[in-house]
Amino acid sequence: MQLLTSLLVPTYPDPPGPKVASNAVAVANQLDATLDAAVINVDIPDVSNALSSLLLDLPEKIREANAASRKRGKALLETVAAEAARCKVTLTSQELKAQPAFIGETAATEGRYFDLCMVGWTRNIESIRATAEEVVFSSGRPTLILPDDEDVGVLDHVVIAWDGSRVAARAVADARPFLERASTISIITVTDEKVLPREDIGDRLANGLAARGLRAKAEQIHAGDNEIGAALEDHAIRINGSLLVMGGWGHSRLRDFVLGGATEGILSDLRLPVLMSH
Known part of the structure; x- marks a missing residue:
């Protein structure tokens, strides 16, 4: 069964970086998936x-903001289409619209119809972070978060952040x-961030993957004085990992996200693609 992937891109007030299109197509191509x-x-x-017309000219400003957002959306879809054609990836596209407060919710709702969601990530742009x-x-779907400033390359060294939790298993x-x-x-x-279920959880996962025909090597690291997210990402980069897989811990209350330590650390300084599940 062919995988269905989705690239979800907000265009207001700013879109993700220019590499999000080529990176999403590259991932779909590697997975033999549609996009x-x-x-x-x-x-x-x-x-x-x-009053708004006379003093602030709000109606015109609103029309300009809406038009600029649509223009950015069309340009991005054209870029994705060109890249998909070059890589021979089957592509569909759509233009959705939402009020500013509901852009992320609209993206998440749309993502539920696919096997994998992909979102771009740009540091210090709050609207992009909130959507991701x-x-x-x-969305209820695994989400691949793509850095905006470099090519993802071939995702052939997968690094799993494993603590034996439900979200990590997911x-x-x-x-x-x-x-x-x-x-x-x-x-x-x-091993020094929280109490683990048992000492050999990494080896147990490696054995489970081996039973499925997948060879994996387990190792333990210490975060020390570093944030756990930074420690995981630093180690993944040090061993030439191309994809970090981890559970996303957090919840939403009145649309304000409260994130777990590893999740917050990764999202504050994303330096490689991260597959996150919740």
């Missing part, structure tokens, strides 16, 4: 009244398409 590119354009309601977090925690299951195509699988357990 649906969905841009979420802003739809700011008209607030026309005499909403997709991770509300992430490993969701990562199966990547694991089956990987040349190297590393299982990393941080």
Whole structure:
């Protein structure tokens, strides 16, 4: 059964970096998957009244914001289409719209119809971060978060962040398409961050993967004085990992995300693609 992947891109107030299109197509190509590119354009309601028209010219500003968002969306879809044609990836595309407060929710809702969601990541742009977090925690689908400033390359060394938790187990299951195509699988357990179920959890996971025909090596690391997210990412990069797989821990209350330590650390300084499941 062919995998269905989705690239979800907000276009307001700023879109992710220019590499999100080529990276998403490259991932779909590696997975022999189809790709649906969905841009979420802003739809700011008209607030026309005499005062806003005379003093602030709000109606015109709203029209300009909506038009600029649509223009960015069309340009991005054209870029994805050109890249998909070059790589011979089957592509569908769509333009969605949402009010500013509901862009992330619209992206997450759309992502539920696919096997894998992909989102771009740009540091210090809150709207992009909020959309990515909403997709991770509300879509019900694994989400691949793509850095915006470099090519993802071949995702052939998969690094699993493993603590034996429910969300980590969900992430490993969701990562199966990547694991089956990987040349190297590393299982990393941080031993000094919290109490673990038992000492050999990494070896147990490696044995389980071996029973499924996947060879993996387990190792333990210490976070020391570093944040756990930074320790995981640093180690993954040190061993030339090309994809980090981890569970996303957090919840939403009144649309404000409260993230677990590893999740927050990874999202604050994303330096390689991360497959996150919740």
